Amino acid sequence: MAKITFIEHNGTSHVVEAENGMSVMRAAVDNNVPGIDGDCGGECACATCHVYVEPEWQAATGARTETEETMLSFAAATQDNSRLCCQITVSDALDGLVVRTPDGQH
Amino acid sequence: MNHVSTLSDRHAVWSLPLDQVNPAQPQLFKDDAQWSYFERLRAEDPVHYTADSEFGPYWSVTKYKDIMAVDTNHKVFSSLSTLGGISIRDQRADFPLPMFIAMDPPIHDAQRKVVSPIVAPGNLAILEHTIRERAIAILDSLPRGEAFDWVDRVSIELTTQMLATLFDFPFQDRRKLTRWSDVATTVAGPGGLVETEEQRQAELRECAAYFMGLWNQRVNAPPQGDLVSMLAHGESTRNMTPQEFLGNLILLIVGGNDTTRNSLTGGLYAFSKFPEQYQKLRANPALLDSTIPEIIRWQTPLAHMRRTALSDIELGGKPIKAGDKVIMWYVSGNRDEEMIENPNELVVDRARPRQHLSFGFGVHRCVGNRLAEMQLRIVWEEILKRDLDIEVLGEPERVLSTFIKGYINLPVRIRG
Numbered sequence: 001m002a003k004i005t006f007i008e009h010n011g012t013s014h015v016v017e018a019e020n021g022m023s024v025m026r027a028a029v030d031n032n033v034p035g036i037d038g039d040c041g042g043e044c045a046c047a048t049c050h051v052y053v054e055p056e057w058q059a060a061t062g063a064r065t066e067t068e069e070t071m072l073s074f075a076a077a078t079q080d081n082s083r084l085c086c087q088i089t090v091s092d093a094l095d096g097l098v099v100r101t102p103d104g105q106h
Numbered sequence: 107m108n109h110v111s112t113l114s115d116r117h118a119v120w121s122l123p124l125d126q127v128n129p130a131q132p133q134l135f136k137d138d139a140q141w142s143y144f145e146r147l148r149a150e151d152p153v154h155y156t157a158d159s160e161f162g163p164y165w166s167v168t169k170y171k172d173i174m175a176v177d178t179n180h181k182v183f184s185s186l187s188t189l190g191g192i193s194i195r196d197q198r199a200d201f202p203l204p205m206f207i208a209m210d211p212p213i214h215d216a217q218r219k220v221v222s223p224i225v226a227p228g229n230l231a232i233l234e235h236t237i238r239e240r241a242i243a244i245l246d247s248l249p250r251g252e253a254f255d256w257v258d259r260v261s262i263e264l265t266t267q268m269l270a271t272l273f274d275f276p277f278q279d280r281r282k283l284t285r286w287s288d289v290a291t292t293v294a295g296p297g298g299l300v301e302t303e304e305q306r307q308a309e310l311r312e313c314a315a316y317f318m319g320l321w322n323q324r325v326n327a328p329p330q331g332d333l334v335s336m337l338a339h340g341e342s343t344r345n346m347t348p349q350e351f352l353g354n355l356i357l358l359i360v361g362g363n364d365t366t367r368n369s370l371t372g373g374l375y376a377f378s379k380f381p382e383q384y385q386k387l388r389a390n391p392a393l394l395d396s397t398i399p400e401i402i403r404w405q406t407p408l409a410h411m412r413r414t415a416l417s418d419i420e421l422g423g424k425p426i427k428a429g430d431k432v433i434m435w436y437v438s439g440n441r442d443e444e445m446i447e448n449p450n451e452l453v454v455d456r457a458r459p460r461q462h463l464s465f466g467f468g469v470h471r472c473v474g475n476r477l478a479e480m481q482l483r484i485v486w487e488e489i490l491k492r493d494l495d496i497e498v499l500g501e502p503e504r505v506l507s508t509f510i511k512g513y514i515n516l517p518v519r520i521r522g
């Protein structure tokens with residue numbers, strides 16, 4: 001289990017309890033967190049689950065995959081800490097994770 | 107005339123020898139009679155080979171998950187125009203303009219990155235106001251208590267005005283945009299939109315010259331919010347060659363024209379089939395968030411995308427060979443009962459309405475999806491605000507195409 005905080009572009013936060021093994025995208029979508037669409041259902045094929053990982057969590061969440069890198073390169077307003085959160089798997093090590101959502105998914 | 111799912115037709119389709127099942131017949135789509143073909147293939151032969159069709163031999167991929175597998179595997183499944191391109195009808199090798207929809211990585215990726223920011227959420231917000239004003243003007247000008255054609259008066263007019271808004275295109279010339287878009291995608295032939303390929307190319311050159319004129323104006327003026335100005339001033343776009351500029355521009359026009367137009371008609375038509383769903387939306391307009399993607403799924407404005415296999419690969423247990431033509435039937439995957447409950451019905455409050463194939467997936471996923479959704483949302487918001495009571499008076503006439511799934515007309519009347 002991990003507690004994950006999603007901070008919307010307007011500053012509103014949402015705290016979600018996520019089970020190990022599921023993706024961070026799934027945790028958001030199943031809990032109706034606004035600002036994350038997840039159109040492809042986690043296939044790394046739509047880039048509508050774009051988040052900014054808080055710097056202190058970048059190491060724990062790991063690196064982008066090659067496909068993720070490509071899909072992110074088409075997304076809007078990407079930064080060094082941008083990730084597609086369907087590619088981040090929840091584990092105990094991510095308890096307390098904080099991510100922010102962009103002003104829109106594209 | 108609704109012979110769509112008469113028992114005899116369905117029965118005939120289910121009794122065909124499997125190897126003669128050929129869904130790629132334009133007339134089927136014109137008659138809205140393709141559904142039983144796909145139902146049967148999803149059930150009996152989800153990845154299906156047709157040896158003989160007017161488009162030559164091809165594979166049909168009919169289930170949601172298999173389509174996703176093809177769409178996300180661009181290393182094996184190519185979009186290259188020189189191999190035939192992106193639709194079941196092979197693209198002409200001499201097609202005049204480069205478009206990234208018919209390219210593979212890495213060139214595709216570089217071009218797409220240039221265009222994509224133009225239709226990103228931040229930029230769309232700039233255009234929303236004008237698009238809304240124009241939508242309102244059209245809706246308020248419609249006759250009351252009198253039959254008219256929704257496709258011409260609303261869907262075409264709105265999409266054309268929206269395109270004109272996006273490009274800040276001279277308003278009185280706006281139907282040129284529709285014409286160029288139609289010409290760019292048509293097959294020349296006697297009795298067709300254009301009679302000869304020469305005529306077709308001449309019209310596209312006229313389009314090119316017109317847009318070069320706009321580019322020259324805008325590049326020398328201060329930056330504005332329209333797409334041409336953005337291309338002319340954008341850091342990554344201002345050094346594009348004229349060929350690239352025009353290719354990208356035409357792709358944006360073509361991409362956003364029929365698709366949005368037919369979603370506008372398809373939504374209204376669907377509500378006439380599922381009136382209780384419209385009442386649900388009317389009672390709770392916040393449901394537009396899920397209704398808009400649901401309309402786009404239900405309509406599936408592009409019935410398929412095509413790829414060409416670059417190497418041998420197995421898909422759904424079938425041996426696809428290098429060089430084979432592979433058709434991803436989005437129109438079938440969007441009705442795959444394994445992924446979508448009651449897929450033939452329009453349901454305005456589905457749990458996961460955004461999980462549909464209409465925009466494709468992977469590196470070619472529709473760049474304009476947010477723009478399309480915004481346009482549709484604005485129109486339906488304004489219809490709901492006015493509580494327009496629109497009655498569909500009869501069945502639409504449909505387009506003769508296995509690619510563009512759309513309507514030629516739809517007779518309606520606004521009560522009141």
Ligand code: HEM
Nearest residue numbers: 206207361362365366407465466467470471472473474478
């Ligand atoms: C409801 C409306 C629309 C539908 C259903 C639609 C559908 C599609 C589909 C199926 C693809 C190919 C996806 C794939 O191969 O995986 C695509 C690509 C594309 N669409 Fe759309 N589209 C729509 C609206 C628009 C609009 C409004 C624009 C204009 C801005 C647009 C521009 C494009 C472009 C530029 C591509 C090429 C993307 C690439 O190859 O990387 N589309 N669209």
Ligand code: FES
Nearest residue numbers: 038044047049086
């Ligand atoms: S959900 Fe589609 S890329 Fe993450």
